[in-house]
Amino acid sequence: MDVLRIDDRLTDEERMVRDTVRTFVMERVVPHVPEWFEDGTFPVRELAPELGKLGLLGMHLEGYGCAGMSAVAYGVACRELEAADSGLRSFVSVQGSLSMTAIHRYGSEEQKERWLPRMAAGEALGCFGLTEPDRGSDPGDMLTRARRDGSDWILNGAKMWITNGSVADVAVVWAQTDEGIRGFLVPKDTPGFTTGDIHRKMSLRASVTSELVLEDVRVPADAMLPGAQGLRGPLGCLSEARYGIVWGAIGAGRSCYEAAVAYAKTREQFGRPIGAFQLTQEKLAWMEVALGQAGLTALHIGRLKDEGSVTPQQISFGKLASVRAALDVARQARTVLGANGITLEYPVIRHMNNLESVLTYEGTQEVHLLTLGKAVTGLDAFR
CATH class of the missing domain: 2.40.110.10 (Butyryl-CoA Dehydrogenase, subunit A, domain 2)
Structure with a gap:
């Protein structure tokens, strides 16, 4: 359903990451996550070593047992993780992009040696x-x-x-x-x-x-982390986590979109599948456009990050655009599924609820809008 065939622009290594993570979540997470969501539980101690074995914890960092992979590969992994559930991607982001990045970037050698290898393996959280x-x-x-x-x-x-x-x-x-x-x-x-x-x-x-x-x-x-002083330290880590959301939200939106397309092809009304009606096709077409635009933005920002030229404003652009696109897709998908869209038999309402949190964490929508506003005007509206 990727009309733009964005994944054709990935390298062989990035596609390998995509396929590996997608297989993992389909086997280990997707069958169980509705129950975890309903019960309010997450088997973090069980999943963490498995994620570590796949090299997903701190996968963009170099050394200390970390995989040292590209920013785009990390983004693709976040997309596939969040296609299962935002909570799974959040765990990986907090472990790697926030906690491990803080130690890797600002810690002493002793701190790095003590914590990073075990965190990369999922043995320490x-x-x-x-x-x-x-x-x-x-x-x-x-x-x-x-x-x-x-x-x-x-x-x-x-x-x-x-x-x-x-x-x-x-x-x-x-x-x-x-x-x-x-x-x-x-x-x-x-x-x-x-x-x-x-x-x-x-x-x-x-x-x-x-x-x-x-x-x-x-x-x-x-x-104390010797290399961090002032807000630049924590904000630098937040940029890493926000970058993961640029990709991750697309995964949540894609999951809702795929559910809506499959449902529209099989659910019959007035003697034919609802996917044959113009209004339903319009909804699906706009979902495709929204996810395609967000996917192109994520890939562009990822390539900039791998070149070492990405800016916080560009990451704000991506986080804002991807989450809004995914949330719009989830809401539209819910209408396609009708009453079935509010049950955990389908992933839509779960993703939609999760995306309401993703919209506000790692910088609210308003914060990212004002970040872009400052970039455009040169005027600071925060204070």
């Missing part, structure tokens, strides 16, 4: 503590504080909406200090560090979402 209960889009105003006490640091504060929070072996926690914002590695068993899962979610139910609480958490001096 990480989370990324940036968002706070009332500080989502303005992390520079975070309330979490770290103060020196001799050679140690004492951390106090709370983080909210943290994927993998309660299952992580190490948390990358960002805090205000007298030197500006710094990052710290906080192992899960550190005294004063506690987590609590967020329940009653109607979106990303097949995902672990937690609150982190730090009460006089004492960590040694070597827990």
Whole structure:
């Protein structure tokens, strides 16, 4: 159904990644994810070593057991993971693009050697503590504080909406200090560090979402990430995660589109398949156009990233465009399926609910719009 045949532009290696991940999710995730979504569970400890064995955790990073693959290959993997469920892609993104990237890019050699090989193998899990209960889009105003006490640091504060929070072996926690914002590695068993899962979610139910609480958490001096100071550190990691969403959302949209096309060919009304009616074909055609445009954008941004020339504004463009396209496709697909579109027998309502979260995490739609507005006008509307 890819009229533009975008995947023909992939390299052999990128197509190999596509096929490997697609086979994995079809065998290990797709048959079970409706039940996980309904029950609000995600077997992260079971799946993590399998994802590690496939080289998907931190797959764009070099060394320390990481696969060192291209940005486009990573994007294709994210697309296939999110075609199964946004929660699965979120886990891989938080593990690789946020937690592992923070350590890989800003950590000491000892920190890299201690954590990255085990994280790449799925033996150790990480989370990324940036968002706070009332500080989502303005992390520079975070309330979490770290103060020196001799050679140690004492951390106090709370983080909210943290994927993998309660299952992580190490948390990358960002805090205000007298030197500006710094990052710290906080192992899960550190005294004063506690987590609590967020329940009653109607979106990303097949995902672990937690609150982190730090009460006089004492960590040694070597827990600080030496290469990160100021907001540039966490924002650099967020750009990596947003890039994965540029591709991932297309996978969720594609899953809804495929379900709608298959249903339209078999569901009969007034004596013929509903896919034979003009209004249904119009819906399907617009879905094809939306996903084709998003796919071309993702591939272009991926090639720019592999060249080392991509900008945060371009990633904002892609994240905004892909998620909006996927959400529009999901909503249209739901109308094609009618009442069947609201059941977990089909993937549409699950993806649609998940995409409502994807629309606002890693930068809300409004934040990305204003990022593009600043790029266009040169005027900052944030402050």
